[in-house]
Amino acid sequence: MLTLYQRRCPDANPDDGHYDALYAFAEKRLDRCVFGTEKPACRQCPVHCYPSAKREEMKQVMRWAGPRMLWRHPLLTVLHLLDDKKPVPELPEKYRKKK
Numbered sequence: 117m118l119t120l121y122q123r124r125c126p127d128a129n130p131d132d133g134h135y136d137a138l139y140a141f142a143e144k145r146l147d148r149c150v151f152g153t154e155k156p157a158c159r160q161c162p163v164h165c166y167p168s169a170k171r172e173e174m175k176q177v178m179r180w181a182g183p184r185m186l187w188r189h190p191l192l193t194v195l196h197l198l199d200d201k202k203p204v205p206e207l208p209e210k211y212r213k214k215k
C-alpha cells in the first residue's frame with residue numbers, strides 16, 4: 117500500500133525518501149511486534165506501537181491505497197480483509213499490566 121501510495125497518489129512526493137523511511141519504520145515495528153506470529157491487524161491492536169504522527173500518516177495511506185489495492189492485488193486485499201476480522205489475541209504475559 118505504501119508503494120502504491122508513493123507512486124500514484126497525487127498528494128505524495130515519490131522522490132523525497134520519506135516513504136522509504138516510513139516503510140522501514142513499519143517493517144521494524146512488524147519485526148518487533150509484541151504479538152509475534154499472532155499479530156492482529158494493526159488497526160485492531162490495543163497496543164498501538166506507532167507514534168501518533170506516523171499512525172495518522174499510515175491511516176491516510178491506507179485510506180487512499182486500500183480501495184485501489186482490490187484492482188491491483190485482489191488476493192492480497194482479500195487476505196488483508198480476512199486478517200482484519202481475526203480476533204485480537206491476548207497480550208503475551210510479559211507485556212500485560214501487573215495488577
Ligand code: SF4
Nearest residue numbers: 149158161163164165
Ligand atoms: S500496532 Fe500492534 S499489531 Fe501493529 S505492529 Fe504494533 S504492536 Fe503489532
